[in-house]
Amino acid sequence: xxxxxxxxTFVRVVDAGSFKKAAETMHVLPSTVTRSIKELESHLGARLxxxxxxxxxxxxxxxxxxxxxxxxxxxxxxAESVTAQQKGELNGTIRxxxxxxxxxxxxxxxxxxxxxxxxxxxxxxxLSDATVDIVQHGIDCVIxxxxxxxxxxxxxxxxxxxxYICASPRYLEQHGHPVTPDSLxxxxxxxxxxxxxxxSTRWGFHDxxxxxxxxxxxxxxxxxxxxxxxxxxxxxxxxxxxxxxxRQPLSDGHLVRLLPDFEAPLEPIFILxxxxxxxxxxxxxxxxxxxxxxxxxGIKW
Numbered sequence: 001x002x003x004x005x006x007x008x009t010f011v012r013v014v015d016a017g018s019f020k021k022a023a024e025t026m027h028v029l030p031s032t033v034t035r036s037i038k039e040l041e042s043h044l045g046a047r048l049x050x051x052x053x054x055x056x057x058x059x060x061x062x063x064x065x066x067x068x069x070x071x072x073x074x075x076x077x078x079a080e081s082v083t084a085q086q087k088g089e090l091n092g093t094i095r096x097x098x099x100x101x102x103x104x105x106x107x108x109x110x111x112x113x114x115x116x117x118x119x120x121x122x123x124x125x126x127l128s129d130a131t132v133d134i135v136q137h138g139i140d141c142v143i144x145x146x147x148x149x150x151x152x153x154x155x156x157x158x159x160x161x162x163x164y165i166c167a168s169p170r171y172l173e174q175h176g177h178p179v180t181p182d183s184l185x186x187x188x189x190x191x192x193x194x195x196x197x198x199x200s201t202r203w204g205f206h207d208x209x210x211x212x213x214x215x216x217x218x219x220x221x222x223x224x225x226x227x228x229x230x231x232x233x234x235x236x237x238x239x240x241x242x243x244x245x246x247r248q249p250l251s252d253g254h255l256v257r258l259l260p261d262f263e264a265p266l267e268p269i270f271i272l273x274x275x276x277x278x279x280x281x282x283x284x285x286x287x288x289x290x291x292x293x294x295x296x297x298g299i300k301w
Contacts, residue, residue, distance in 0.1 A: 004076070006040040007069045009033055010048060014066050016138060018056055025095070025138030091120030092282040097134060097142035100127040101225040102269075105244050107143075107290075114289050121282045129194070134274070140283050141273040143290070145242070153272040156287060159294035162243040163264035165203070166255040170235035178238075181262050184215040190237040191221025192228050203240050203264070229255075242267065269294060 012022040013033060023030040041048055048062035058066060098107060103125060111123070126139060134142050134153070148155045167187075178184050184203070203214055218237035222228050225245060232239035233254045249255040271287055273279070
């Protein structure tokens with residue numbers, strides 16, 4: 001039995017809350033995880049986990065062993081990272097959570113630069129708009145838009161983007177151009193339902209006289225950002241969309257930006273990660289890269 005690997009497996013199981021979820025984070029079969037834990041318990045002569053068909057819980061001995069394993073694993077990974085840094089290399093796998101729209105329209109197109117700088121780092125993206133427990137899912141860091149809720153996670157601001165109100169030339173030919181936020185009430189909007197909140201968006205502006213303005217509801221609502229943009233391009237109504245998502249449709253003339261003189265509040269972008277005495281140099285390199293890229297691109301957003 002590889003004790004170091006067994007310790008890592010045990011920590012993954014506790015963090016994930018199940019053998020199946022731990023196996024998914026490790027890209028192995030659940031039977032492999034089960035066998036590793038059984039061998040570890042046999043070696044230690046103690047039960048670490050209580051298992052039933054419905055739940056998994058940690059024993060008192062298991063909890064003390066878990067805390068010790070976390071400390072040992074952090075120190076080992078830190079020692080390995082120091083060696084790699086001295087050789088001028090960074091390596092390892094980073095599991096990253098991000099909204100699909102941000103990954104598709106910004107992160108992934110920019111990744112060749114990161115991969116060229118750090119060929120030894122493997123990036124494993126898990127794309128979702130839903131809020132997840134990053135520790136339970138074995139995710140190292142997660143990128144989110146908007147102010148993060150209070151939590152035990154470290155939140156580092158990466159930058160911000162603008163909200164654009166857009167419509168297709170076809171829609172504008174049929175319904176005219178809104179010239180002030182107040183005139184939005186004479187127009188129909190494509191509805192967007194947030195997967196995280198289940199609520200529709202509200203449209204705000206910096207101008208105190210136009211704090212919130214909303215067009216009337218159109219005939220269609222969606223909960224996917226690509227579909228939302230497509231509905232705007234199809235002329236189904238106005239859309240309020242992150243600036244980075246409509247660069248190409250605006251450039252191609254498929255969408256027109258409206259009310260540019262009435263800026264909406266900037267939307268922040270944060271990266272969140274668990275508190276740790278030893279933040280992996282690979283993760284730190286990715287965070288620093290994200291910050292630099294978003295600051296650079298933010299001038300254009």
